[in-house]
């Protein structure tokens with residue numbers, strides 16, 4: 001039995017990945033930052049909801065501890081939770097906008113992977129984010 005944690009599994013690509021892996025027989029931990037949303041997804045798909053906000057050390061550590069207690073290991077981490085940013089034109093994008101995306105999509109993903117590494121013991125981790133915002137408008141012609 002393959003045990004898989006998907007962060008941000010309550011909607012979007014994470015949810016669809018969960019649905020497909022559950023069909024293949026994985027035990028799927030549905031990572032969600034809002035437990036109610038995770039419970040709703042689990043009621044529809046199956047799987048085990050687990051609270052995980054990837055920007056919080058405490059939340060990531062608690063999720064890893066829960067999976068460790070229940071499953072004893074993790075076979076696959078799908079590091080999917082991310083934010084797309086505001087898709088603002090470059091002229092309206094601030095450093096704070098960029099850093100908010102970086103915090104979740106880079107720093108937090110690294111935290112989740114580092115924490116899960118103890119449970120994974122060399123098994124695969126997949127990171128899905130590629131949402132670092134690009135300028136939504138072309139630069140002016142010269």
Ligand SMILES: NC(=O)c1ccc[n+]([C@@H]2O[C@H](COP(=O)([O-])OP(=O)(O)OC[C@H]3O[C@@H](n4cnc5c(N)ncnc54)[C@H](OP(=O)(O)O)[C@@H]3O)[C@@H](O)[C@H]2O)c1
Nearest residue numbers: 008010011012013033053054055080081082128129130131
């Ligand atoms: N959609 C695309 O076309 C596309 C293309 C390339 C790559 N990707 C990548 O694929 C992944 C999923 O994309 P998507 O379109 O399915 O995104 P989505 O529909 O916006 O779903 C994102 C998920 O991440 C969760 N999330 C956001 N911040 C979080 C945090 N701090 N801690 C825990 N969970 C958090 C969201 O939870 P809430 O429901 O609580 O907000 C939601 O469950 C992302 O990594 C994205 O960069 C997507």
